[in-house]
Amino acid sequence: MSMIRTITYGILALLAMTLLVACSKGNGSREAGGEAGHGPVQMTAWSDRTEVFLEHPELEPGKGATLLIYLTRTADWKPLASSEVHLVITPPAGTPLTVAAKGTKPGLYRAEATFPAKGAYRLTVVIGGSQGEQIELPSLLVGEGHDHGEGEHKETAASDRKEGTPHDRDDHGDHAAETKQGGGKEPAHAEHDDHDEHAGHGGHDSHDDHEGEQAHDETGKAHAHAASGAVGAITLTKEQQWAVAFGVAEPRxxxxxxxxxxxxxxxPVATAEAVVAAPLAGVVSPTRALPFPGKRVAKGEVIAVIDPPASLGGGMTQLAADHAQAMSRLTLAQAEYDRAKRLVEGKIAARKRLEEAEASLEAARAVATPLETAMKSVQGGSGGRITVRAPVSGTVVEVPAVNGSGVAPGQTLVRIVDTxxxxxxxxxxxxxxxxxxxxxxxxxxxxxxxxxxxxxxxxxxxxxxxxxxxxxxxxxxxxxxxxxxxxxxxxxxxxxxxxxxxxxxxxxxxxxxxxxxxxxxxxxxxxxxxxxxxxxxxxxxxxxxxxxxxxxxxxxxxxxxGGYYVKLASQGGATADPHAGHGH
Missing domain, CATH: 2.40.30.170 (Efflux pump adaptor protein, beta barrel domain)
Known part of the structure; x- marks a missing residue:
């Protein structure tokens, strides 16, 4: 029994140590500003000319923080390079503070700021000097974390919205802020200006919502949105967007x-398709290559040559003889029909004779017509050869015959379609x-x-x-x-x-x-x-x-x-990780 108690106590002690170690890992410190355990806050604002994307760590009174500003031209969605970018930070009470943002690469600017007291600070990005474009972003919350209290408006996070459901908005069309907290240790930022940095990265265990605020610039409304990356959203970094043909717009x-x-x-049009068949038995001559599928041919162009069969009486001579015989029979049948018609009209002969003459005429015409067509589409050559020509202009779409192979009368050589x-x-x-x-x-x-x-x-x-x-x-x-x-x-x-x-x-x-x-x-x-x-x-x-x-x-x-690139990111399982795609 004592051995069982010893084993039980040992297991409980091991579990307690495991939980203690796990809890201690969730309290890592941050090396780039902000309170340990919080992820970066992301804000986005749009004007008619510029998109501003800003990241910063959790802000604490009296502590310095790094703010990263990404500027994109909405005309072509490429990085905006400006010689002068400032942040105007207005505290809840007191004089506004102007901070210069230093460009580290085209489109990316970095500013260092210290916030003396707790509260909500107004933030305006000024591009191109005091007379340049001014874009207001959502308020910077200092010393308040992500808890806004019960009285503030909240919006459903992107990960909680069902597909096909539009964004919820207040009466001003504002976007809601989305933030999240975590317990992971914050990696240190490189201090070199030419590095692409994130301010205050942290873990991603949970998220709350901030209210987005409507911002205005000198040209009109600028929509503002604050977020720290909604869980389940698709990530395409600014560097990736700038590197491809990309663009964002509102429906209209x-x-x-x-x-x-x-x-x-x-x-194909019914009258623009022709099947060219062999007019009589023979061999498709190898001296004239058949046209290949896709070749354009003109009306009257030679498309095949047929050699007569080995037996006597074949070739063009046989075709001409058959044609002459058929035409003679057609002439006699036509004469008999005309004579029977006159006799019936004169009531000299019975109507049955006219019907028999009409049937004979149709039979003779059925034999003569294809031979007449064949004689018009072919041309006799030496040795009884027959030259076959295209009856219409168009594109060859099918060639069932092969050079050197034997063909029977009526067998398809090529099919032509006028496309x-x-x-x-x-x-x-x-x-x-x-x-x-x-x-x-x-x-x-x-x-x-x-x-x-x-x-x-x-x-x-x-x-x-x-x-x-x-x-x-x-x-x-x-x-x-x-x-x-x-x-x-x-x-x-x-x-x-x-x-x-x-x-x-x-x-x-x-x-x-x-x-x-x-x-x-x-x-x-x-x-x-x-x-x-x-x-x-x-x-x-x-x-x-x-x-x-x-x-x-x-x-x-x-x-x-550029939606194709976002689609690729979604298929690759990309999520809204603030660290993704940025150098440190």
């Missing part, structure tokens, strides 16, 4: 042409017929996956008269000009048939949206370096803009250029 209200969307397929003009075949659901009426070609557009831009139809070929009983759709056929040759027969298209105009709808550029298994998403900027993947419902498309039915509001800032 506009009038858009409304319409119905359907799936269509590009097909300079295509048809767009659309199956419109019967339930939408009342919304469209007779569709107008001028108001019908389509897009093709993999091809940039929007395409227009040039005419309505057929508006259909009968609904397909199996699919319950009405077939529509539009003409499409394809002089560039970029469109290919067999491609599928997303077709929009215009039905009217939607007034004042929310719209975003098409390149701002990404499709994933039939669902559409956009990347919304939460702070200067963090983004949220938001599901949206889309409506009509017009001139490169897509209507947003739900999922965004007009104050959201979404990535409209």
């Amino acid at each position: 209200r506009m009038d858009m042409a409304s319409g119905l969307t359907a799936v269509g397929e590009l097909v 300079g003009r295509l048809w767009l075949r659309v199956n419109l659901p019967a339930t939408d017929l009342g919304k469209v009426g007779r569709p107008a070609a001028a108001g019908t557009t389509f897009t093709v996956t993999g091809l940039p831009g929007e395409f227009h139809t040039s005419g309505l070929v057929s508006d259909g008269t009968v609904v397909d009983p199996q699919t319950r759709t009405l077939p529509l056929v539009f003409a499409v000009e394809n002089r560039s040759g970029n469109l290919k027969a067999g491609m599928f298209a997303r077709v929009t048939i215009r039905t009217g105009t939607a007034k004042g709808v929310l719209a975003v550029p098409k390149e701002a949206l990404f499709e994933d298994e039939g669902r559409w998403f956009a990347f919304v900027q939460i702070s200067g370096i963090t983004f949220d993947r938001r599901e949206v419902q889309i409506g009509t498309e017009d001139q490169g803009m897509i209507q947003i039915v739900s999922g965004l509001d007009e104050h959201d800032r979404l990535v409209v250029k």
Whole structure:
């Protein structure tokens, strides 16, 4: 029994020591300002010309702190290099303090400041001297940590929002501040000016919310937002943004042409496709190479030469003889039909004779017609060779024959399609017929996956008269000009048939949206370096803009250029780590 007690006490002692060590690790000190155990506070403000992204540690009265300011031009989203950047820090009571920010690299500035007393300090970034641009950021909280009390407005963090739900905002459209605390030890900052630094990094165990404050510059409103990196958000650092083509903008209200969307397929025009067949038996001569798929051929161009078979009586001689015999039979049948018709009209012969003569005429014509066509498309050569020519201009899309192989009469040599003009075949659901009426070609557009831009139809070929009983759709056929040759027969298209105009709808550029298994998403900027993947419902498309039915509001800032890089970051599992992508 004493041995059991000894083992039990030993286990309990070991557990107690483990808990003690774990607790002691959570109280590491910070070497770059701020109270131990808190992560950096991130703030973002936007004006018409500039984005300001600021980071600082937890601020304590009487202690110095490093503030990092990232300036980005909103015209091209590249780093803003200015010869003069100042911070105007206004305490709750007293005289404002002006601090110069020193540039460490293009777009990155560093300022050192000491806050004498506890409270909320107003912060204004001045770019280009006293007469330059002034952008106000959310208040700096000194000695208050992240606890604002129960009376202040709070907003749900990005990690707690459901996809497809717009940001909650107060009546002024302000963004809420997001902060988090942790117990990790803060790494020291390098003191060299040419290093990219973060002020006051810490752990990431929990987060609370700060209220965002609306800021103004000399040109108008500047939206402000404070955050320390929402858990689960996607991170793309300022250096990464500056290195690629990138851009952020708000959705805008506009009038858009409304319409119905359907799936269509590009097909060859019925009269612009020709199958070239062997007019008689023979061998495809190796002396004339058959055209390859994709080659453009002109009407009348030689595309094949057929040598006569080894047996006597073949080749061009046989074709000419067969043609002459068929034409003779056709002439006799036509004469007999004319004679029988006169006799029947004169009531000299029975009507049955006319019917028999008509049947004989049709049979003779059926034999003579293909031979007549063959004689027009071929040209006799020496030794009974037959030269086959293209009946239409176009592109060779299929070559089933092979040089040196034998062919039978009627066997396909090549297939030619004129792709300079295509048809767009659309199956419109019967339930939408009342919304469209007779569709107008001028108001019908389509897009093709993999091809940039929007395409227009040039005419309505057929508006259909009968609904397909199996699919319950009405077939529509539009003409499409394809002089560039970029469109290919067999491609599928997303077709929009215009039905009217939607007034004042929310719209975003098409390149701002990404499709994933039939669902559409956009990347919304939460702070200067963090983004949220938001599901949206889309409506009509017009001139490169897509209507947003739900999922965004007009104050959201979404990535409209360079979203591919944010998507890569999201697939790589990037989170809003303040340390990510920055040098120390």
